[in-house]
Each structure stands twice: as structure tokens, then as C-alpha cells.
Amino acid sequence: MLDKLEAIKERFEEVGQLIIQPDAMSDMSKYTKLSKEYKDLEKVVEAYNAYKNVMENIQSTKSILEKEKDPDFREMAKIEMDELKEKQETMEEDLRTMLIPKDPNDSKDCILEIRGGTGGDEAAIFAGDLFRMYERFCEKQNLKLTVLDLTFGSSGGYKEIISSVSGTDAYGMLKYESGVHRVQRVPATETQGRVHTSAATVAVLPEMEEVDVQIDMNEVRKDTYCSSGPGGQSVNTTYSAVRLTHEPTGLVVTCQDQKSQIKNFEKALKVLRSRIYEIELAKHNETVGAQRRSMVGSGDRSDKIRTYNYPQSRVTDHRINRTVYNLPEVMEGNIEEFIQALRFAENAEKMQAGGIED
Numbered sequence: 001m002l003d004k005l006e007a008i009k010e011r012f013e014e015v016g017q018l019i020i021q022p023d024a025m026s027d028m029s030k031y032t033k034l035s036k037e038y039k040d041l042e043k044v045v046e047a048y049n050a051y052k053n054v055m056e057n058i059q060s061t062k063s064i065l066e067k068e069k070d071p072d073f074r075e076m077a078k079i080e081m082d083e084l085k086e087k088q089e090t091m092e093e094d095l096r097t098m099l100i101p102k103d104p105n106d107s108k109d110c111i112l113e114i115r116g117g118t119g120g121d122e123a124a125i126f127a128g129d130l131f132r133m134y135e136r137f138c139e140k141q142n143l144k145l146t147v148l149d150l151t152f153g154s155s156g157g158y159k160e161i162i163s164s165v166s167g168t169d170a171y172g173m174l175k176y177e178s179g180v181h182r183v184q185r186v187p188a189t190e191t192q193g194r195v196h197t198s199a200a201t202v203a204v205l206p207e208m209e210e211v212d213v214q215i216d217m218n219e220v221r222k223d224t225y226c227s228s229g230p231g232g233q234s235v236n237t238t239y240s241a242v243r244l245t246h247e248p249t250g251l252v253v254t255c256q257d258q259k260s261q262i263k264n265f266e267k268a269l270k271v272l273r274s275r276i277y278e279i280e281l282a283k284h285n286e287t288v289g290a291q292r293r294s295m296v297g298s299g300d301r302s303d304k305i306r307t308y309n310y311p312q313s314r315v316t317d318h319r320i321n322r323t324v325y326n327l328p329e330v331m332e333g334n335i336e337e338f339i340q341a342l343r344f345a346e347n348a349e350k351m352q353a354g355g356i357e358d
Contacts, residue, residue, distance in 0.1 A: 004099055005099075008044050011041060012038070012042065015041060018034055019031065019034045044095075044099075050091065051092070054084055055088065061080050061081045061084060062081070096351065100350045101350055105175075105206035106172030107171070108206040108207050108208075109167070109170045110206055110207055111163070111203075111204070111207055111275075112164070112174060112204055113203040113204075113205070114161050114162075116198075117201050118198060119197070120198075121153060121157075121187070123199060124153025125187070126199075126200050126308075127157050127158045128156060128161075130181060130202065133335070143166065143170050145165050146164045146165075147161065147162070148255045148268075148271065150162070164267065164270070164271075174204045175206075176338070177202050177305075178204045178305075180199050181202055181305065182197060182304060184308070184310065184311070185308075185309075185311065195311060203278075206274060207270055208270070208274050212277065215273060220245065220272070221244070221245040221247060223243040224243070226240075239261065240256065240260065241255070241261075242256070243268075244265075246276065251272060254268065255267045305318060306318065313325050313327040313328065315330045315338075317338050319342065
């Protein structure tokens with residue numbers, strides 16, 4: 001662990017020099033990346049320096065205990081040694097956590113996409129329930145959720161609803177929600193009282209900036225049309241809604257939440273960048289191999305990750321075999337327990353893979 005910390009300190013000093021070079025200051029993309037790296041490394045270096053200070057104090061106190069004959073001084077030194085040892089253990093645990101490889105996208109805003117899956121009308125209704133769950137979660141976490149585009153289900157809920165979520169560590173908190181969410185309950189449309197199983201898919205994508213994903217705008221077709229749904233006087237009267245088609249991949253993105261066509265275009269472009277990034281990341285992970293695929297953080301939208309059983313008031317996360325019997329609270333946005341457990345499991349995986357030891 002100490003070798004890794006020394007290497008981080010050396011890199012921190014190196015980045016400190018690189019960031020003030022003329023070529024870095026004239027290249028905004030390079031300067032932004034170096035600034036972020038410097039800020040991230042600074043936290044680790046400060047913690048490491050504090051840890052080294054404690055270790056020096058331990059050595060000094062040990063020397064006093066070896067040489068000092070006065071019983072009062074020795075007693076004071078023993079008390080101080082106990083306090084320092086306790087600090088040492090806490091700091092070492094914190095440093096190990098800091099050394100866990102971090103997802104560079106955790107601090108980004110994100111795109112949250114929810115779609116009704118198998119189950120027809122009931123799947124769309126469940127997609128609506130999931131959206132309200134995330135809406136309440138975002139409120140509790142001081143995250144701003146903005147709907148970009150939606151398609152209503154014929155009996156309620158949404159066939160599809162796409163939102164942007166902004167705020168501190170938005171992607172880092174919501175990324176574990178990607179996958180298939182399954183619901184078991186008696187649908188409102190069921191006349192025989194039978195429990196049905198339906199599903200909705202959730203995709204959480206980090207919101208990518210222009211410096212992260214380059215798009216050739218010659219390969220993007222832009223169409224405008226009248227927005228639909230609630231929205232005031234501009235609905236069905238102005239061509240403010242935007243549809244972007246990325247011809248090389250066939251990806252289609254629409255946005256109609258703003259009255260301004262320019263703002264809708266900018267938001268649609270962010271969604272398009274995020275989806276292109278997802279495709280490229282999937283290709284990269286497949287090339288690297290299965291050893292980099294985390295049980296917890298794969299983000300594969302085809303994985304069945306959670307079941308919501310209404311008759312038993314039970315919610316089960318299949319990735320970590322965790323079950324709670326407080327479904328109404330979960331549907332009110334209280335999903336922090338799952339997120340913390342998933343984060344802990346992922347960190348444990350990374351520590352094991354990275355061999356972070358003393």
C-alpha cells in the first residue's frame with residue numbers, strides 16, 4: 001500500500017508541473033483533464049501526509065517509552081500511543097478505500113431511461129412506478145431530475161421516459177440501477193385476481209461532454225416537429241421538438257421538454273453522446289474480457305437485477321442476494337440501503353482484484 005501511495009504522490013507532483021505548462025493552458029481539453037486528476041490526487045496525498053505524520057508521532061512516542069523512567073511521563077506516553085494506534089488503523093482503512101480504482105464517470109450527471117418491457121399495459125404502469133421512485137430518490141438526494149422525452153402507456157404509466165439527472169455524484173449513485181426490474185403483483189386490469197409478472201428496463205448512462213465523445217455532425221440528421229403532451233401554448237404550434245438520427249449507428253434521440261428548439265437540440269445531443277459512449281464502452285469491455293466484468297457494476301440492461309413482490313411486500317436485489325420487506329418505503333424512493341450495499345460489494349471486488357494490502 002505504501003508503494004502505491006508514494007507513486008500517487010510522485011504523480012501528483014508531476015501533474016502539478018504539467019498543469020502550468022503553456023501547452024496545457026492553451027488546450028482546454030488537456031487542462032480540464034489535468035485539473036480533475038490533480039484535484040482527485042490531492043485528496044489522497046493530503047490523507048497520506050497526515051498518515052505519515054501519525055506514524056512519525058508513533059515512532060517518537062515509542063522512543064519515549066523506551067527511554068523515559070518517570071512513571072507519570074510513561075503513563076501519558078502510553079495514553080498517547082493508544083490514541084495514535086487507533087488513528088493509524090482508521091487512516092489505513094481510509095487510505096485503502098481511496099486506493100480502490102474509481103469510475104471516472106461517477107462525478108458526472110447522467111441520463112436515466114426507463115422502458116416498459118414484457119407485460120404489456122402492466123409493464124408501462126410499472127415503468128411509471130419506477131420513475132416516481134427515482135423522482136422521489138432524487139428529491140431526497142438533492143439531485144435535479146428533468147424529463148427530456150416520454151411516451152405514455154395506453155392504460156397509464158410510460159412506454160418510455162427519458163430524463164436527465166444532475167447534481168453531486170448523480171451517475172455514481174444511480175449507475176447500479178441499470179438492468180431489468182421485475183414486478184410481481186395483481187394488475188389493475190386483472191379480473192381474476194391472479195398475480196402477474198411484468199418487467200421494465202432501466203438504463204443509466206453518464207452524461208458525456210463534447211471533449212469526451214466526438215461526433216461528426218455531418219453524420220447526424222436533424223428533424224424538427226411539433227411537441228406533444230402538456231406544455232402550454234407552444235404545444236402543437238411550434239416546431240420546437242427535435243429528433244436526431246446518428247446514421248452510422250442508427251441511434252435515434254428525441255427531446256421536446258423545452259419551448260426552445262436550440263435547447264432541445266443541445267439536450268438531445270447530450271443523450272446521443274451518452275448512448276454512443278455506451279456502445280463504445282460495451283465493445284471495449286467485450287474486448288478486454290470477462291475478468292473485468294463486475295457482478296455488481298456491469299450496467300448491462302439485459303441483466304435481471306431486482307424483483308418487487310407486492311403480495312409479500314418484498315424487494316430482492318439478485319446481485320447481492322439482499323431482500324427487504326418494506327416495499328412501500330422502497331417505492332417512495334428509499335433505495336439508499338441497496339445502493340450502499342452494492343457500492344460496498346463493488347469496492348470489495350475491486351480491492352480483491354487490485355490486491356490492495358499493507
